[in-house]
Amino acid sequence: MSLPTLSYRPNPWGGTLAVWGGFALILAVAPLFWTSSFAQTMLSQIGIAIIACLAYNMLLGQGGMLSFGHAVYSGLGSFLTIHTLNLVSAGTLNIPVSLLPVVGGLSGMLFAALLGWVTTKKSGTTFAMITMGVGELVWSMSLMIPEFFGGEGGISGNRVVGKPVMGISFGPQIQVYYLIAVYCFISTALMYAMTRTPLGRILNAVRDNPERVEFIGYDTQMVRFLAFMISGFFSGVAGGLGALNFEIVTAEVVGAARSGAYLLFVFLGGATFFFGPILGAVLMVIALVLLSELTKAWLLYLGLVFLLMVMYAPGGLASLIMMNVRVAAFGKLKRVLGHYLVLGITGLLALAGMAAMIEMLYHLQLNAALGPTMKFLGVALDAGTVASWAGALALMVVGGGLFEWRRRGFARTWGAIQSEIEHSIQQREGRA
Amino acid sequence: MLSSGLTLIFSMMGVLNFAHASFYMVGAYIAYTLTGVLGFWLALLVAPLAVGALGALFETTALRRVHKFGHVPELLITFGLSYVVLELVQLIWGRTPVPFSPPELLQGPAFTIVQSPSSGFSMVWGAASEALCQGAQCSRFPMTRAFMMVVALAMLVSLWLLLTRTRIGLVIQAALTHPEAVESLGHNVPRVFMLVFGSGCALAGLAGVIGGITFVTEPAMAAVVGSIIFVVVVVGGMGSLAGAFVASLLIGLLQTLPLTVDASIADAINRLAGAGTVGDGTPGWPLLRITLAQAAPILPYLLLVLMLIFRPKGLLGTRES
Numbered sequence: 183m184s185l186p187t188l189s190y191r192p193n194p195w196g197g198t199l200a201v202w203g204g205f206a207l208i209l210a211v212a213p214l215f216w217t218s219s220f221a222q223t224m225l226s227q228i229g230i231a232i233i234a235c236l237a238y239n240m241l242l243g244q245g246g247m248l249s250f251g252h253a254v255y256s257g258l259g260s261f262l263t264i265h266t267l268n269l270v271s272a273g274t275l276n277i278p279v280s281l282l283p284v285v286g287g288l289s290g291m292l293f294a295a296l297l298g299w300v301t302t303k304k305s306g307t308t309f310a311m312i313t314m315g316v317g318e319l320v321w322s323m324s325l326m327i328p329e330f331f332g333g334e335g336g337i338s339g340n341r342v343v344g345k346p347v348m349g350i351s352f353g354p355q356i357q358v359y360y361l362i363a364v365y366c367f368i369s370t371a372l373m374y375a376m377t378r379t380p381l382g383r384i385l386n387a388v389r390d391n392p393e394r395v396e397f398i399g400y401d402t403q404m405v406r407f408l409a410f411m412i413s414g415f416f417s418g419v420a421g422g423l424g425a426l427n428f429e430i431v432t433a434e435v436v437g438a439a440r441s442g443a444y445l446l447f448v449f450l451g452g453a454t455f456f457f458g459p460i461l462g463a464v465l466m467v468i469a470l471v472l473l474s475e476l477t478k479a480w481l482l483y484l485g486l487v488f489l490l491m492v493m494y495a496p497g498g499l500a501s502l503i504m505m506n507v508r509v510a511a512f513g514k515l516k517r518v519l520g521h522y523l524v525l526g527i528t529g530l531l532a533l534a535g536m537a538a539m540i541e542m543l544y545h546l547q548l549n550a551a552l553g554p555t556m557k558f559l560g561v562a563l564d565a566g567t568v569a570s571w572a573g574a575l576a577l578m579v580v581g582g583g584l585f586e587w588r589r590r591g592f593a594r595t596w597g598a599i600q601s602e603i604e605h606s607i608q609q610r611e612g613r614a
Numbered sequence: 615m616l617s618s619g620l621t622l623i624f625s626m627m628g629v630l631n632f633a634h635a636s637f638y639m640v641g642a643y644i645a646y647t648l649t650g651v652l653g654f655w656l657a658l659l660v661a662p663l664a665v666g667a668l669g670a671l672f673e674t675t676a677l678r679r680v681h682k683f684g685h686v687p688e689l690l691i692t693f694g695l696s697y698v699v700l701e702l703v704q705l706i707w708g709r710t711p712v713p714f715s716p717p718e719l720l721q722g723p724a725f726t727i728v729q730s731p732s733s734g735f736s737m738v739w740g741a742a743s744e745a746l747c748q749g750a751q752c753s754r755f756p757m758t759r760a761f762m763m764v765v766a767l768a769m770l771v772s773l774w775l776l777l778t779r780t781r782i783g784l785v786i787q788a789a790l791t792h793p794e795a796v797e798s799l800g801h802n803v804p805r806v807f808m809l810v811f812g813s814g815c816a817l818a819g820l821a822g823v824i825g826g827i828t829f830v831t832e833p834a835m836a837a838v839v840g841s842i843i844f845v846v847v848v849v850g851g852m853g854s855l856a857g858a859f860v861a862s863l864l865i866g867l868l869q870t871l872p873l874t875v876d877a878s879i880a881d882a883i884n885r886l887a888g889a890g891t892v893g894d895g896t897p898g899w900p901l902l903r904i905t906l907a908q909a910a911p912i913l914p915y916l917l918l919v920l921m922l923i924f925r926p927k928g929l930l931g932t933r934e935s
Contacts, residue, residue: 246686248686248689248690300919300922300923301922303922304922306685306686307685307689308848310689311844311845311847311848312848312918312922314841314844315841315844315845315848315915315918315919316915316918316919317841318841318915319912319915319916319918319919322911322912322915323912325911326909326911326912438837438841442693442697445690445693446694446697449690479701479705481697481700481701482697482698482701482702482705484697485694485695485697485698485700485701486698488690488694488697489676489691489694489695489698492680492687492690492691492694493676493679493680493691496680496683496687540705543705544705
């Protein structure tokens with residue numbers, strides 16, 4: 183995958199402890215700030231999504247493998263976890279509930295080993311198509327075997343099993359959250375460590391230049407297969423945690439929509455940086471839970487944002503952040519801040535105009551029975567009158583025009599700053 | 615038959631288009647709208663052209679921009695497009711199926727196979743008379759399907775002739791493999807790419823019009839064919855026109871034939887080894903119990919997996935990825 187990368191690290195070792203400590207701290211205190219049960223469910227989902235997205239990015243970002251069927255491994259992990267949980271409830275097995283996600287992980291790895299042997303034979307676009315085929319295969323099977331997949335209703339379980347250990351019964355959501363947080367931290371650390379191992383390094387090499395890797399004596403298929411299995415393991419852990427969190431698993435966890443969501447949000451977060459998928463995971467839960475409540479047109483917005491991101495910022499959010507961190511490190515951030523403010527305001531104007539029109543269209547389409555009036559951002563709009571349409575259109579055109587005009591000025595400044603930075607880096611290297 | 619048309623374009627484009635099925639759907643919807651204005655036959659002509667124009671527009675504005683980043687962003691951008699198209703279609707035409715029925719000429723059966731006890735098999739063009747069908751079994755073959763076959767075959771033959779026998783075809787094939795060389799010979803390669811992508815989308819649109827009248831025109835129609843065409847491409851072999859044709863035939867048969875067989879592995883074992891060998895208590899009973907008809911939807915994907923194990927190149931594949 184030849185996405186533009188930045189090889190700038192402000193302080194290679196000194197910041198490591200601060201970053202990981204900060205991550206652990208955020209995980210630990212987050213539920214103390216958002217105490218409502220809704221917020222805690224969302225935090226739990228974010229924790230799960232972080233593991234799943236990082237596992238996915240092991241393939242996409244680090245191995246250059248674009249998988250369209252990754253939900254299979256997290257989904258099958260979910261199913262096996264819930265079946266195991268039910269066996270534990272029935273007294274057949276004796277595994278502590280806190281270790282059940284590992285069961286999910288192992289089953290995810292097992293299926294990844296089984297199916298990955300076929301899928302990793304190819305790379306590039308063929309790999310994408312094959313993973314899609316395998317995903318469809320499992321999805322169609324899920325409807326055929328109701329004994330395992332639970333048919334339409336899914337399979338439910340009860341995570342409160344056995345005697346509480348030290349008062350932890352996993353009944354309250356907060357206890358489940360901390361279980362997820364611990365798994366999330368350990369998995370993230372393990373996956374980060376994995377990028378530092380020879381396997382992680384050779385995986386990057388397989389992504390960038392498979393021929394050379396073959397020449398120096400590695401089997402590229404084997405490397406991809408190993409990465410696929412490890413990714414399957416962590417996906418399975420995420421799936422297992424999901425099963426414990428919701429206490430119900432339906433067939434949609436292996437579906438194509440779930441796989442598509444992983445891909446979309448990992449890319450939006452940024453596949454070229456290790457922390458990109460974490461941003462993506464947070465975005466994913468926010469978008470899936472909040473945005474879909476807010477507007478009916480959220481899939482359209484999501485698709486448009488994705489298109490623009492692929493076209494203009496193929497490194498995702500993470501690369502945008504890192505580029506600005508780089509500018510800040512060279513003390514030039516002040517010069518672009520004004521531009522950001524202007525661009526933000528004009529962009530928002532254009533967006534509001536466009537969104538108003540989309541919302542009016544959706545309103546006419548879906549809520550025709552409720553009459554043409556509706557509320558959008560606190561403004562009452564009458565989707566039946568020319569005035570509101572003209573207003574929205576004017577807002578979009580004016581905002582968009584101003585945005586484009588200012589964007590050109592910004593692009594000039596940005597280009598100048600970048601070449602100044604390049605220049606000073608060269609000077610510094612020349613002196614050293 | 616339908617996916618044969620779809621996949622052909624795929625293989626010659628070089629760019630994998632995840633939104634291909636979306637263009638197929640758009641074709642059906644545009645034709646549906648145009649039919650109300652122009653009548654079906656004109657719509658059959660105009661809708662693919664419109665879809666082709668949309669495809670060319672997408673190529674010039676978006677796809678070309680990410681071309682320099684490599685294959686994966688190209689794939690991703692078409693993937694994003696498929697989301698947007700699905701939502702836009704739902705926005706414009708609603709979420710429920712639209713009544714897009716074939717024109718008078720294509721309604722009713724193309725021919726009828728009459729199987730009567732007295733005279734054996736016989737075939738009657740058009741609908742068989744009521745009198746004939748009494749006391750005999752009539753199977754009618756719908757006109758729309760016959761039309762679909764005719765169009766698909768015509769499309770295949772003309773495409774094949776165009777690609778192998780004409781100058782334009784040579785330039786297109788060369789531009790896919792050696793863009794620099796073709797450029798230096800004085801051909802406008804970006805325009806060739808635009809035309810190829812546009813015509814690919816136009817063909818998808820054509821398939822969509824025919825698919826729309828044969829099946830249901832609804833927002834889910836893209837998802838129905840979406841993943842199957844990828845299977846066809848892989849099974850047939852990447853970049854092989856003939857392979858795509860053979861594979862689409864094979865997969866068409868695989869999808870329809872097992873529907874007529876209502877037997878499972880358990881039945882087979884019981885018949886061979888005596889009744890009652892396997893039953894409710896046997897391990898793996900849920901798997902053994904599935905009838906072939908129930909398993910029909912997964913067979914194409916199973917074929918894909920088997921194909922990859924035994925012949926990763928595909929049936930007639932030449933180009934390694």
